[in-house]
Amino acid sequence: MSNQPLMEVELYAFSSSNAQFFLTPHEFDVDLDGTPYTSLSIERNELALGAEAAKSALELKLPPSCDLVRHLLAASLTGDTTSVTLRIGRRDTWGDYWWLSGTRWMGRVLGVEIDADAARIRCESAQVSLKRIGLRRLYSRKCSHVLYSSACGASPITGSAFVLDVYGRNVELDRGVPGSVSGGLAGGWLQTPDGARHMIISDYGSGVELLYPVSIEPGAEVLLTVGCDHSTATCQSRFDNLDNYGGFPAIPSKNPFSTGVF
Structure with missing residues (x-):
């Protein structure tokens, strides 16, 4: 077995409006120009190669009790967006100095799911977000606003x-x-x-x-x-905020393309 030191590592940088997390999936911490990347058990899916690499989704699996997961759960309640960048660090062949050799993937966190032994973070590529056509909001019966966000406008109870x-x-x-x-x-x-x-x-x-x-x-x-359950009834009775309701409850329940109308 070779005792040569690892020459290339993956580095994850998570950033939101009020917090930053610098992590590496390897068994040792990495200091990169004064920024410490903390060792944490992280698994990811295989990324596409070639022209599709930048557009492929990133899925991470990590311990459910870590600070990053707790931050993402809190951010999901407030609507705060967290960006994620996967970079590659290389070790200097003449010492223990680390330097960035490139960026492998960048995008934003879509959501986090937790079960008994792991947390799973789903991330969307920045290239996919930029090329999405039209409005970003969902067209749904129930309200898509994050509760108490500026778009919601309700006062916290x-x-x-x-x-x-x-x-x-x-x-x-x-x-x-x-x-x-x-x-x-x-x-x-x-x-x-x-x-x-x-x-x-x-x-x-x-x-x-x-x-x-x-x-x-x-x-x-x-x-x-x-x-809030994002229904019109709750929006009106609990928050008196129906003017800001972000859903479309009057969407027809029958699909005209499946009923023979056209």
Whole structure:
């Protein structure tokens, strides 16, 4: 077996409006001109070769508990976009100096999915985004706006509570869910004192169920923010914000091309 040092590494740079993450899938950290790329277990799909390489999608698999995944989950609630760049670093043959030899792929994060043992991040190439024709918004019955974004325009509805205990994904609250947000927390989030946001799946009177397990100290004060199911009924009754509704509920349910009209 050769004891020669690895001469080429992959370097991932994730960047949003309020955070940056520099990672490498190798078993050692890489310092590139003062920027440390932290070692993290990352797997990716095979990228296309030739003319299609820049347009191919990038899919990553990494630990679900890492800071990047937590950031992406929080960003999905606020609509913040995260860009990702895959570069190649090369080691100087005369020492331990690393330098960039090129960029293999760049684009943006589309979404993140979490299961018991891994998180999967889906990314879209920048070339695909730039060449997409027409409007970027989805044509759907339900509203496509990110809740509380500038396009949505709704005012956040919140309530504070103290944590009684945590059981995996379930957070029990002292005195239960506040009445001001009770019954409407699905799709919203729980924010801890350090600013971390965790998506809420449902609330059940004495507490809330989160998307993934968390560790919160009993007695901590948390902020609960109401969610939305993106329907016209909820937009009107909960937020009085129907003027900004971004869906198209009157789309015909019958396809004229399949009914013999044409």
